[in-house]
Amino acid sequence: MNETLMNDNRLAVLDHSRTRAKSGKPGAERGRISVRDVDIVFDTANGPHVAVKNANLAVRPGEFICLLGPSGCGKSTLMNSIAGFVPPSSGEVTIDGEAVTEPGPDRGMVFQQHSLFPWKTVKENVAFGPLMAGVGQNEANSVARTFLSLVGLAAFENAYPNTLSGGMQQRVGIARALANYPSVLLMDEPFGALDAQTRVMMQENLLDIWREFRNTVVFVTHDIDEAVFLSDRIVVMSASPGRIIADIDVKLPRPREQSLLTSPEFMALKRQCLDLIRQETLNAFQQQNKAG
Amino acid sequence: MDSQSNAAIRTAEALVDTSAKPSGTEATPDACVSAELSPPEEKSQVQSRTPVMIWFRTSGPRYLVRIMALVAAVLLWELASDNGFSFYVNFENIPAPSVVGAALGAELAGQEFYLHILHSLERVAIAYVMAVVLGVVIGVAMGRSRWAEDIILPYIELLRPIPAVAWIPLAILMLPTEQSSIVFITFLGALFPVILNTVHGVEQTNGLLVRAARSLGASRTAILWHVVLPGAMPSIVAGLAIGMGVAWFSLLAGEIISGQYGIGYYTWNSYTLIQYPQIIIGMLTIGGLGTLCTLLVRKGCSPLLKWQARGGRS
Structure with a gap:
């Protein structure tokens, strides 16, 4: 599988990526994320709900970080504020020094599922970003083809999304997000809806692609194995209100393969995360019991 | 009738699709590779023949x-x-069908009958095009803007239940010619289903797809064009088909007014002249033309919806 992905198209993409990088900087220097003192509060029927509390986070260009935490801990909300969908109630989010005010093509999004345009073919989906950026139809199509071969779906360019399996749809989603040459890739539990085997394959696939692109990745997950396997750094969040409780460096060698999953280093990191999350879940239970 | 046959074809295609495509493509690396090495073009030949055969076996009877x-x-x-x-x-x-058939033969041999049909077709065409254009524009505006909805909705709720026949006196009083009165009544009939279905479709826009489009750099106009309208299209097309049916029975009411030609006028005139076979011919012609036009609308719009068919490929 990995070998089939390795083809000349990849090099073409990378060359293109470098020439497209803003202000002549090398691609790897873009995508510095800074989250400073961010609170995110939603007004609900039961009064204000603090989804994220006092979040501080600095992500280096080209770093792969995972936001890990139990469901409902605000990790997706925090990522959505980086994406520009949710404005922080206080504090500031910046990308390469510029404040985030709205979504933009410099931050590619990959959603959990069903986010492809069902009325567009696979190729049209991937070509959408370049078209919006104002390149012509022909160039958009050729960019789309390049990225589709990158994720191994070149043969399906004329298929409609509803004819593809869940894993293939997510690969199209990744290709679509990358086709804008984003400096930051934001992934919101992108493999959460896939079966276990497919998920493992997709993780390796993603690392292969990222190794070539080296853009910044923020990956939201509640799966500890996934977080340890993928990331350079795991940012653990606690539940209500969502706070960052730990920042764990993952110094496992790359490229990473499935054999890593049983190594002692992997196990140690996994246990560290498990303990943190377990403690948080217990705290959450106790809070609920006191309240109830 | 048409939608059922479509559904039958679709199920047939789905059957073919699951058998032709390796299911669970990514369960193992081998399966994944084989899925990628066998491009869909190879399967399309098989697919283009078998649905027809399956259709004969399942829908033919x-x-x-x-x-x-x-x-x-x-x-x-x-x-x-x-x-x-x-x-x-x-x-x-x-009159028995044989008598009606004989009368129909006589009508078809003459010229008058075709003139009636042509006049009705012309009126329906003008009224329908106006209703579709205005209906979709108003519907999109209502679906996208709360202001537009609050301003326009009361009118629609109030006017919609008024039957076409009830508009005849006002149409005659307000509009300059008989032709314009008839077209107006037909137009009103087609307008409401188009508006309401468009509003319904637009309001069901998938928020996740809007977010995806925004993160890909789409402007508001681009989102309207690439996300909202295609998403609303199934509902809009249903409204267009219903609107065509309503246009035809509103036309009949309109043509009672007046005129020298029109299939509604023909039917009504036959009644006053006590020509029973002609009444039945008129009724069946309206039914037939209405069905035919609705079918044409559905067929004409089907390229806009081909993405809905499972296994559909361009």
Whole structure:
């Protein structure tokens, strides 16, 4: 599988990526994320709900970080504020020094599922970003083809999304997000809806692609194995209100393969995360019991 | 009828699709590779033949039954008319199908009948195009803007239940020509279903897809064009088909007014002249033309919806 992905198209993409990088900087220097003192509060029927509390986070260009935490801990909300969908109630989010005010093509999004345009073919989906950026139809199509071969779906360019399996749809989603040459890739539990085997394959696939692109990745997950396997750094969040409780460096060698999953280093990191999350879940239970 | 046959074809395609495509493509690396090495073009040949064959096996007999049901009704009608059947429902003065058929033959041989049809078609065409353009524009505006909805919705709720016939006096009083009055009444009939279905479709826009489009750099206009309208299209097309049906029965009401031509006028005139076979010809012509036009609308719009068919490929 990995070998089939390795083809000349990849090099073409990378060359293109470098020439497209803003202000002549090398691609790897873009995508510095800074989250400073961010609170995110939603007004609900039961009064204000603090989804994220006092979040501080600095992500280096080209770093792969995972936001890990139990469901409902605000990790997706925090990522959505980086994406520009949710404005922080206080504090500031910046990308390469510029404040985030709205979504933009410099931050590619990959959603959990069903986010492809069902009325567009696979190729049209991937070509959408370049078209919006104002390149012509022909160039958009050729960019789309390049990225589709990158994720191994070149043969399906004329298929409609509803004819593809869940894993293939997510690969199209990744290709679509990358086709804008984003400096930051934001992934919101992108493999959460896939079966276990497919998920493992997709993780390796993603690392292969990222190794070539080296853009910044923020990956939201509640799966500890996934977080340890993928990331350079795991940012653990606690539940209500969502706070960052730990920042764990993952110094496992790359490229990473499935054999890593049983190594002692992997196990140690996994246990560290498990303990943190377990403690948080217990705290959450106790809070609920006191309240109830 | 049409939608059912489509559904049958779709199921047939789905059957073919699951058998032709390796299911669970990514369960193992090998399966994944094989899925990628066999491009869909190879399967399309198989697919283009088998649905037709399956259609003959599954839907063919059903069409036969439908035709037989119509034939049986015509036979019963013939018997009832010939024998003067009269038990609560009275067939004594109803011309038999054979008589109607003979009269139809005479009409088809002349020119008048075609003029009636042409005039009606012209009125429906003008009224329908206006209703579709205005209806979709108003519907999108209402679906996208709360202001537009709050301003326009009361009018629609109030005017929609008024039957086409009730508009005749006002249409005559307000509009300059008979033609414009008839077109106006037909237009009103088609307008409401188009508006309401468009609003419904636009309001169901998938928020996740809007977010995806925004993160890909789409402007508001681009989102309207690439996300909102295509997403609303199934509902809009349903509204267009309903609107066409309503246009035809509103046309009949409009053509009661007046005029020298039009299939509604023809039917109404035959009634005043006590020409029973002609009344039935007029009724069936309206039914036939209405069905045909609705079918054309559905067929014409189907390229916009081909993405809905499972296994559909461009």
